[in-house]
Amino acid sequence: MIGDHSLSGPLDDVAADAGHLDHPPRVGFFTDTSVCIGCKACEVACKEWNLVPEDGLNLLGMSFDNTGMLGANSWRHVAFIEQQRPLGNQDTGLAGLPTGPSGTGQMTEVVAPALRHAERGGGELGTSPLSVDRGSQSLCMPSFELPGAATGTEGRTDFRWLMASDVCKHCTHAGCLDVCPTGALVRTEFGTVVVQQDICNGCGYCVSGCPYGVIDRRPHDGRAQKCTLCYDRLRDGLEPACAKACPTQSIQFGPVDDLRARAAQRVEQLHERGVTEARLYGHDPNNGVGGAGAFFLLLDEPEVYGLPPDPVVPTRDLPAMWKYAGIAASAFLAAAVAVFAGSGR
Amino acid sequence: MSRLQGDPPRAASPDGADSDGDGARTLARNQQRRAPGRRGDDGSREQAMVPRAEFRSYYERPVLKPPVWEWKIPAYLFTGGLSAGSAVLAAGADLTNRPALRRMSRINALMTLLASGYLLIADLGRPERFHHMLRVAKPTSPMSVGTWILTLYGPGVGLAAVSELLPSKVRRTMPGRLLDRLARPAAVTSAALAPAVASYTAVLLSQTAAPAWHEAHPQLPFIFTGSAAASAGGLAMVLTPMHEAGPARMFAWYGGVSELVASKLMEHQLGLASEAYTTGRAHQLRTWSQRLTTAGLLGATLAGRRSRAAAIASGIALLVGSALQRFGVFEAGVASTKDPKYVVVPQRHRLET
Numbered sequence: 001m002i003g004d005h006s007l008s009g010p011l012d013d014v015a016a017d018a019g020h021l022d023h024p025p026r027v028g029f030f031t032d033t034s035v036c037i038g039c040k041a042c043e044v045a046c047k048e049w050n051l052v053p054e055d056g057l058n059l060l061g062m063s064f065d066n067t068g069m070l071g072a073n074s075w076r077h078v079a080f081i082e083q084q085r086p087l088g089n090q091d092t093g094l095a096g097l098p099t100g101p102s103g104t105g106q107m108t109e110v111v112a113p114a115l116r117h118a119e120r121g122g123g124e125l126g127t128s129p130l131s132v133d134r135g136s137q138s139l140c141m142p143s144f145e146l147p148g149a150a151t152g153t154e155g156r157t158d159f160r161w162l163m164a165s166d167v168c169k170h171c172t173h174a175g176c177l178d179v180c181p182t183g184a185l186v187r188t189e190f191g192t193v194v195v196q197q198d199i200c201n202g203c204g205y206c207v208s209g210c211p212y213g214v215i216d217r218r219p220h221d222g223r224a225q226k227c228t229l230c231y232d233r234l235r236d237g238l239e240p241a242c243a244k245a246c247p248t249q250s251i252q253f254g255p256v257d258d259l260r261a262r263a264a265q266r267v268e269q270l271h272e273r274g275v276t277e278a279r280l281y282g283h284d285p286n287n288g289v290g291g292a293g294a295f296f297l298l299l300d301e302p303e304v305y306g307l308p309p310d311p312v313v314p315t316r317d318l319p320a321m322w323k324y325a326g327i328a329a330s331a332f333l334a335a336a337v338a339v340f341a342g343s344g345r
Numbered sequence: 346m347s348r349l350q351g352d353p354p355r356a357a358s359p360d361g362a363d364s365d366g367d368g369a370r371t372l373a374r375n376q377q378r379r380a381p382g383r384r385g386d387d388g389s390r391e392q393a394m395v396p397r398a399e400f401r402s403y404y405e406r407p408v409l410k411p412p413v414w415e416w417k418i419p420a421y422l423f424t425g426g427l428s429a430g431s432a433v434l435a436a437g438a439d440l441t442n443r444p445a446l447r448r449m450s451r452i453n454a455l456m457t458l459l460a461s462g463y464l465l466i467a468d469l470g471r472p473e474r475f476h477h478m479l480r481v482a483k484p485t486s487p488m489s490v491g492t493w494i495l496t497l498y499g500p501g502v503g504l505a506a507v508s509e510l511l512p513s514k515v516r517r518t519m520p521g522r523l524l525d526r527l528a529r530p531a532a533v534t535s536a537a538l539a540p541a542v543a544s545y546t547a548v549l550l551s552q553t554a555a556p557a558w559h560e561a562h563p564q565l566p567f568i569f570t571g572s573a574a575a576s577a578g579g580l581a582m583v584l585t586p587m588h589e590a591g592p593a594r595m596f597a598w599y600g601g602v603s604e605l606v607a608s609k610l611m612e613h614q615l616g617l618a619s620e621a622y623t624t625g626r627a628h629q630l631r632t633w634s635q636r637l638t639t640a641g642l643l644g645a646t647l648a649g650r651r652s653r654a655a656a657i658a659s660g661i662a663l664l665v666g667s668a669l670q671r672f673g674v675f676e677a678g679v680a681s682t683k684d685p686k687y688v689v690v691p692q693r694h695r696l697e698t
Contacts, residue, residue: 321548
């Protein structure tokens with residue numbers, strides 16, 4: 001059962017591999033961040049449809065992102081990054097206007113130390129409110145000055161805003177699913193990964209098994225929670241709530257094969273139009289998770305959006321891990337035999 | 346060895362930040378950045394082994410979720426290992442006719458196993474559903490494998506310990522005699538499974554996305570089995586008379602040396618992830634662990650068979666050293682999830698080479 005092929009690498013039919021004999025095509029998301037306008041309708045629609053509780057009303061100081069990251073109580077998360085460069089050949093119309101430099105660097109200076117003081121180092125974002133020790137800086141917008149007030153014309157710059165709606169990647173080789181000891185995490189007939197809430201006992205292993213930092217345990221509830229790709233809606237032939245609510249079709253839902261083709265087309269189109277920094281993330285079946293069911297078109301390196309640049313499912317190294325454990329266990333037993341044999345009766 | 350290793354791609358230029366003005370470029374100033382922070386006072390006088398790494402991040406926010414596990418998990422790593430080591434000592438003592446060592450080790454194995462059970466169940470988000478672990482047997486989940494190892498290991502340990510604790514009146518009855526007779530095969534069966542109990546926890550931690558745990562998968566099993574042997578030997582030295590504790594001292598010796606050597610290798614062979622072990626609280630805990638384990642081994646060698654007091658002191662040093670090792674390794678893994686550099690720098694390096 002655990003040959004090398006099923007632990008990592010490409011997998012043609014992920015649902016069949018999980019035992020679904022007669023199943024619909026694998027579905028997923030293609031999130032085209034080049035058309036995201038940061039409206040957060042996806043976050044709201046997801047919360048409403050799935051009855052996801054509040055994750056804390058924070059003002060994080062990360063541009064307009066007050067969610068922070070995915071978590072038990074945030075199954076969609078819109079990232080905002082402000083950068084001093086134009087988007088493709090776009091004219092932002094800022095030339096000659098009193099716009100200061102992007103505040104991102106300044107914001108990071110304020111936000112990062114505060115995150116480090118938080119109990120889980122900021123990893124609680126998306127799950128629970130930040131609990132920051134006394135004595136650290138409060139989280140707030142870093143400046144009350146008018147834009148550009150501090151600088152003259154020489155500081156007037158170009159500007160682009162990156163926005164991206166992040167979600168569970170529904171990996172072909174899902175770290176969370178592999179490590180779940182109860183069978184609560186399952187592969188559905190749609191090829192997606194879902195937590196069965198009546199089974200999960202909150203062991204927390206999946207939280208550490210995910211190479212993207214998506215799944216988390218919900219405080220007080222005690223169970224692991226993440227995007228279900230609206231399993232209930234899929235069963236009724238509907239598209240997931242976030243894709244339905246997205247006003248710009250930044251979030252596209254459909255069979256993964258179609259989405260991959262569409263994504264390849266879109267990135268080519270953007271390159272032709274001069275947006276050379278456009279790139280796909282997570283689509284490749286040869287990547288560390290065997291290709292994600294939810295992949296992205298990004299306009300900068302993944303880590304700028306808080307995504308790992310080259311994630312690998314921890315299970316890939318499982319045979320090597322057991323090999324080392326086996327050697328250590330044998331040495332342990334041999335030592336025990338030796339100490340008694342050596343000291344006689 | 347895993348592909349995840351690697352030195353950071355480039356050292357930061359002094360004015361490296363924001364050179365292209367996008368503001369998301371970050372300097373991980375290994376020492377400087379932490380100076381006023383939580384992890385600044387790591388007591389480390391060593392130079393950082395890895396040069397300053399430049400990487401980009403999302404407001405320096407973690408990429409991974411830090412583990413939801415609390416102190417109970419490293420405490421279990423300790424008690425579970427202690428139980429496994431004690432079970433092995435109990436079987437050996439039984440087969441080589443050392444009644445005091447056998448009796449104490451059997452009881453220790455059960456008591457620490459009971460503590461382990463409590464710690465594991467109490468750490469669950471839904472403790473009343475602990476038995477859901479027994480729904481499936483899943484080879485890809487070291488926690489599922491571990492559940493079944495413990496399920497097979499537990500009854501023998503329980504039977505052997507109960508046979509030691511029976512009042513003599515009960516021992517003379519039929520069931521008492523039967524239990525007495527079953528104790529040895531039961532204890533030997535458990536001892537055969539004990540190496541798995543002592544080592545699977547290393548795989549449990551390694552099969553996570555936490556860089557410091559995942560990268561350490563070649564060394565962790567030796568640290569954990571070593572720590573298990575050292576602690577079990579130490580506890581036996583505390584509780585049994587010196588003339589029977591010879592094998593316990595030697596077992597502790599094997600364990601302590603294995604732990605210390607593997608631990609040193611881990612500090613130098615993991616690339617950037619080594620830094621999680623050599624800085625901050627993990628570093629403090631592990632430094633004390635190494636001091637105490639070394640002291641315990643020296644004490645056991647020099648005076649372990651001559652002075653009861655020295656044997657007890659050495660045994661306690663080994664126990665505390667073993668426990669601190671588990672907490673230190675745990676802390677290092679948690680720290681490596683909280684700082685995005687441990688995720689971004691090696692992965693970026695991998696993409697660019």
